[in-house]
Amino acid sequence: MSDLLKKWRESLTKTRDVAFGKVSTFFGATQINDDTWDELEALLIQADIGVETTITLINNCQEQVARQGLTKTEQLYSLLKSELIRLLDQPEEPLMNFQPTVILIAGVNGSGKTTTIAKLAARYKNMGKKVLLVAADTFRAAAVDQLEVWSRRIDVPIITAQPESDPGAVTYDGIKSAVSRGSEVVLIDTAGRLHTRYNLMEEIKKVYRVAGKALPGAPHYSWIVLDTTTGQNALQQAAAFSKAVHLNGALLAKLDTSAKGGMAFAIKKQLGLPILYAGLGERVEDLQLFNREAFVNGILEH
Numbered sequence: 001m002s003d004l005l006k007k008w009r010e011s012l013t014k015t016r017d018v019a020f021g022k023v024s025t026f027f028g029a030t031q032i033n034d035d036t037w038d039e040l041e042a043l044l045i046q047a048d049i050g051v052e053t054t055i056t057l058i059n060n061c062q063e064q065v066a067r068q069g070l071t072k073t074e075q076l077y078s079l080l081k082s083e084l085i086r087l088l089d090q091p092e093e094p095l096m097n098f099q100p101t102v103i104l105i106a107g108v109n110g111s112g113k114t115t116t117i118a119k120l121a122a123r124y125k126n127m128g129k130k131v132l133l134v135a136a137d138t139f140r141a142a143a144v145d146q147l148e149v150w151s152r153r154i155d156v157p158i159i160t161a162q163p164e165s166d167p168g169a170v171t172y173d174g175i176k177s178a179v180s181r182g183s184e185v186v187l188i189d190t191a192g193r194l195h196t197r198y199n200l201m202e203e204i205k206k207v208y209r210v211a212g213k214a215l216p217g218a219p220h221y222s223w224i225v226l227d228t229t230t231g232q233n234a235l236q237q238a239a240a241f242s243k244a245v246h247l248n249g250a251l252l253a254k255l256d257t258s259a260k261g262g263m264a265f266a267i268k269k270q271l272g273l274p275i276l277y278a279g280l281g282e283r284v285e286d287l288q289l290f291n292r293e294a295f296v297n298g299i300l301e302h
């Protein structure tokens with residue numbers, strides 16, 4: 001097994017053991033009958049795949065079983081694996097060909113935004129890009145400090161503002177500064193906010209609009225960081241942020257500490273958001289481009 005596959009498998013231990021353990025042991029020499037589908041449906045829902053996505057999955061599997069004339073549940077296993085892979089997109093590294101490419105990062109409190117931004121910044125820097133961090137989380141003084149610590153650690157410049165100043169203003173200054181210093185990638189960190197709080201959602205809409213005023217077309221990417229441990233709850237969060245800041249990608253944080261990795265399938269199926277990156281651990285290099293085959297092989301036993 002390659003090091004990459006090993007890393008994914010290791011990070012998905014909880015999801016594999018706790019949530020998908022029963023799915024993996026379900027298949028064997030038994031005949032496929034009506035009970036098979038009811039039981040499999042229950043197991044998949046318990047594994048955080050979500051009701052709607054599970055129903056689609058079961059329907060697709062039933063069609064294939066009929067078409068291929070499969071009779072044993074063990075034959076169904078590899079079919080399920082390939083149908084799970086098919087539910088997900090295989091992303092490529094997003095293009096960074098604007099001058100600069102502006103990326104807005106949103107999400108609820110504590111989901112992993114700031115840490116993920118630091119990891120993304122290090123990744124893009126290693127790819128040879130000139131990166132600039134913008135600390136538009138002006139809500140807490142400690143939030144700016146946290147990003148500044150990262151900025152020093154990964155040696156990437158940062159634009160900050162006074163605590164409690166307007167997050168729109170620092171976004172504007174940050175993008176203007178990126179243009180004048182020739183940065184290639186700008187990562188904007190925003191304050192954590194509940195997707196149900198009207199004022200806070202209006203505030204991030206403003207950050208989004210101001211980015212477009214500083215540079216027409218910005219933000220070019222608007223990504224949500226989802227804490228994988230929240231499971232299906234992430235769907236409501238992503239739906240609300242999608243409306244506010246036109247999300248075009250999701251990043252999964254804390255896959256390594258979660259048993260609810262199954263939620264990834266619903267993000268794509270129900271919201272149509274591609275998963276771009278996943279956090280497989282706390283280290284900078286633990287942020288990986290999402291890999292659908294490694295993911296599905298990591299959540300199921302062989």
Ligand SMILES: Nc1nc2c(ncn2[C@@H]2O[C@H](COP(=O)(O)OP(=O)(O)OP(=O)(O)O)[C@@H](O)[C@H]2O)c(=O)[nH]1
Nearest residue numbers: 109110111112113114115192253254279280281282
């Ligand atoms: N194990 C693990 N921990 C993570 C990962 N991503 C984030 N964390 C941890 O999650 C905690 C919260 O991360 P932050 O990056 O501060 O989250 P945030 O969304 O910026 O939080 P607020 O700004 O308060 O909304 C920190 O302790 C991180 O180390 C991950 O992929 N794996």
Ligand SMILES: [Mg+2]
Nearest residue numbers: 113114137143
């Ligand atoms: Mg933060």
